[in-house]
Amino acid sequence: MRVLLSAYACLPNAGTEPGNGWNWAVHLAERGIDVHVLTVVEGRERIEEYSRDHPNSRIRFSYVELPTKRFKECSGMHYALWQWCAVKVARSLQETERFDIVHHVTYGSIHVPSQLWRVGIPVIFGPVGGGQTAPSSMLKHFGVAKRAEQFRTMITKALPYSPLHRIWLRKMSAILATNRDTLELIHSMGADAKLQFDAALPESFLASEPRIFDDQPKPLRLLWVGTMLPRKALTLTLDILANVHYPSTLTIVGNGIDSELLRQMIKDRGVNERVIWAGKRLPWADVRAAYLEHDAMLFTSLRDSCACQLLESMALGLPVITLDLHGARDLVPDAAGIKVPLSTPSKIVKDVAMAVECYAKLPGSERTKMSTEGWTFARTMTWNIRAKEAEQLYGKVIASTSTVHP
The missing domain is CATH 3.40.50.2000 (Glycogen Phosphorylase B;)
Known part of the structure; x- marks a missing residue:
């Protein structure tokens, strides 16, 4: 099986989102899956340095570079633009690599859905979160960030009324939500999803x-x-x-x-x-x-x-x-x-x-x-188990797509 892994954040020996991206690649490869990772160009040096000392023939990387340096890495605009630039790279790769499926794993945000459905193969989106909002009664604890948090809450609550989000989510072959708040938000946008936590450990x-x-x-x-x-x-x-x-x-x-x-x-x-x-x-x-x-x-x-x-x-x-x-x-x-x-x-x-x-x-x-x-x-939340579950989901999605489009 050949998987195109969309991992905006992906670094070795890292925690949080970059660690998630890396662990997805490593543990899928351990199951005999050929993994090609799309990630940010800013991580290239660290990834290549690590890969020289720890070669893995089942994992390859392509680095998506933005046409402008205007946006800071990890910012919302940098991530949104990266999503669109990744489509061009993915289409070019698909001509020679012939991937079976795309799996978007980082960032895990419902606010900016993957655009890789445009490549023309099945897409797994998630686990993603972001559907939760801070209790309004507790905003005093945000200090100077209170207004920014209120704006984020407004944007999140407006998502069900976004026609683009509704269209994009329906393009996904499967969506995984990491909490019930996000699951309910996805359902309110007319798409199906199932609960799967994005936290995992070796x-x-x-x-x-x-x-x-x-x-x-x-x-x-x-x-x-x-x-x-x-x-x-x-x-x-x-x-x-x-x-x-x-x-x-x-x-x-x-x-x-x-x-x-x-x-x-x-x-x-x-x-x-x-x-x-x-x-x-x-x-x-x-x-x-x-x-x-x-x-x-x-x-x-x-x-x-x-x-x-x-x-x-x-x-x-x-x-x-x-x-x-x-x-x-x-x-x-x-x-x-x-x-x-x-x-x-x-x-x-x-x-x-x-x-x-x-x-x-x-x-x-x-x-x-x-x-x-x-x-x-x-003990039920290890990366080995998570990769096994993903492989099973890939098989189901690919088989279902083949049935619909022989």
């Missing part, structure tokens, strides 16, 4: 067994992991910590805002002695160790498609305390932690703080059950 990442918690009273060690984007709502996490009366600490792993600003945020809430932050981005080995050294993951993102740190936590047996919202609502099994329903801003702070205290007072056996539930679920 089998080597998983702990060998769940965590075993004891009943010995001790301060609760909470962990927060992520880039400090406005939508990640670190301010909400700090507000919650300030309302937790049980002896507890919070370790922040990540960066993204000015260090002095963060330290002032911590000071303003009177939690200086309870917050641990290295003040810099940590090596991946240290991040993984942090998952293993804490008692619970505290996740308060106000808009997330399918956060990878949730899956990472569960893979290492760490129970999750989260808002019952968007990707976290769908990804985290009910018994793998505590999910707090959305309510008013002040009540959310109190409710999550109460959930933290309730978790702290649980017997070790109950926490161990949460760890086991999350770890067991994470």
